Amino acid sequence: MGHDRRNDRSRSPKYAAHKKTGHIKEHNHPSSDPEPSDADRRITQRLKDALGLVDIRILDHVVVGHEGFVSFAERGWL
Template sequence: MSNSKLKAGEVAGTYHVVEPLTEADIINLAKGFARRKLARGCKITQPSQAFEHLRLLLQDYEHEVFSVLFLDTQHRVIRFEEMFRGTIDTSSVYPREVLKAALTYNAAAVILVHNHPSGDPEPSDSDKRITQRLKEALGMMDIRVIDHVVVGSEGYTSFAETGYL
């Protein structure tokens, strides 16, 4: 669906609907806006800025998806990448591949994010273990793990906010 069904409003960030929209159209538009908020060069001054966008992009998957938001030294987005796909309740995450991507993008920091298809964003023990392994691996190259966010239809959990990180 294109943005032809919308027309920019007079105030920045506002739009007028010029054609009827389906629920699917609205969801696709929202995901497009979320991707733009996480586009290259956008500055993330607080991880909470990214939470709702990440939630919107990942909450509807029927399988786990582990993604990384790569940031520069000023916490501007370099790239948002879905790195690993799993099953309904687990995803294999390989620290070597995350480190390799972070070095390729010359990232100074990362925000880790994955979804829980069950809807419950409570981190598992496995989530906590992989976060620690990633923090250690990336830390050896002076790449900071700012947060790990678990998203679900019931909300999100921030490792930084809850003290897990």
């Protein structure tokens, strides 16, 4: 008998999304300054609150610039 792919949920993106427990957000600043803006901090808090409703944690938010990066987790902002 062949493998029935209809029952192979482990390969389904929809099924995989239900297993997610953490999220790392990253984005770049076109300027050379990776320092997070107030808007970056606000949207991170909103995402943290929203994802918390479905038991998904924000593990980090990394802002990248030409001169390096800033990690919210390293700064203790999460």
